Amino acid sequence: MTILHVTDCHLTEYDEREPEEIRDTARTRAEAFKSQLAGEGTALENFRRLIERASEQGEGERAGKIDFTVFTGDIIDFPSQANLETLRDAFSRLPSPYLYTLGNHDWNFGAACTDEDRQAAYPMFREWSSAVPGCEVRELDGVKLIAIDNGNYQVTQEQFDAVSEAASSGLPYLLFMHIPLYVQGLVKDVVKKWGAPIMMGAAGWDPDVREAWQVRHQDDSTGAFCRWLGSPDSGDIRGIFCGHVHLDHIDAFREGRYQYVTAPGYTNHSRLIRLIPE
Numbered sequence: 001m002t003i004l005h006v007t008d009c010h011l012t013e014y015d016e017r018e019p020e021e022i023r024d025t026a027r028t029r030a031e032a033f034k035s036q037l038a039g040e041g042t043a044l045e046n047f048r049r050l051i052e053r054a055s056e057q058g059e060g061e062r063a064g065k066i067d068f069t070v071f072t073g074d075i076i077d078f079p080s081q082a083n084l085e086t087l088r089d090a091f092s093r094l095p096s097p098y099l100y101t102l103g104n105h106d107w108n109f110g111a112a113c114t115d116e117d118r119q120a121a122y123p124m125f126r127e128w129s130s131a132v133p134g135c136e137v138r139e140l141d142g143v144k145l146i147a148i149d150n151g152n153y154q155v156t157q158e159q160f161d162a163v164s165e166a167a168s169s170g171l172p173y174l175l176f177m178h179i180p181l182y183v184q185g186l187v188k189d190v191v192k193k194w195g196a197p198i199m200m201g202a203a204g205w206d207p208d209v210r211e212a213w214q215v216r217h218q219d220d221s222t223g224a225f226c227r228w229l230g231s232p233d234s235g236d237i238r239g240i241f242c243g244h245v246h247l248d249h250i251d252a253f254r255e256g257r258y259q260y261v262t263a264p265g266y267t268n269h270s271r272l273i274r275l276i277p278e
């Protein structure tokens with residue numbers, strides 16, 4: 001069974017339906033990503049390539065076939081009508097099932113950041129997520145796929161309960177979320193790139209930097225969830241898959257269990273996950 005993991009496509013489509021100040025913000029964001037891409041296609045072209053990849057059905061021995069795709073947030077850089085239509089159109093053409101969980105960007109234009117702002121924006125994503133914040137569980141051939149929205153660096157008690165209930169089924173499971181769990185081995189690269197430990201449950205924040213990033217101290221449920229993931233209590237978890245930091249990185253978060261941080265989709269990166277029956 002093959003799962004395609006796609007994250008951080010940061011689409012910046014917009015048009016005259018948006019008010020002028022939104023168009024200005026959108027233009028600035030579009031330019032920022034364009035300059036990083038330097039001739040390697042646009043974010044939209046790379047997103048379309050990834051959707052084509054996700055649509056591969058293969059031949060014979062299932063070569064190239066994608067059975068499921070998981071999108072872990074920041075797929076759109078802001079919720080413009082053009083961005084939402086691009087998503088809806090692409091997802092509707094996928095021949096196999098998918099999950100889409102939100103990041104810190106998908107639902108806001110850069111100014112909003114509170115949980116209340118996110119709650120107000122969530123109805124735009126109702127076709128993809130049933131709860132605020134999201135926690136979706138699917139079963140695929142005896143493996144559970146769990147996607148949670150931790151785009152505010154937090155996990156609620158309800159999300160934690162839903163994940164631990166799914167984990168207690170005894171089936172192996174994969175956890176997908178936007179923001180990586182803080183693991184020691186990831187710190188150096190993240191801080192080098194971003195100047196801040198932008199991971200869930202991170203220690204070592206400078207208080208001023210924390211405020212600038214608008215990352216509040218972790219909620220009790222977040223702390224408990226991070227400790228649970230790092231302990232044998234998290235059961236038969238076979239991997240955490242995330243994005244957000246725009247790096248390709250693999251590190252253990254628990255003995256023999258790995259977190260896979262996937263490089264961004266806007267640079268045409270993705271990760272293939274092959275599940276081999278035991």
Ligand SMILES: [Fe+2]
Binds near residue numbers: 074104105
């Ligand atoms: Fe992000």
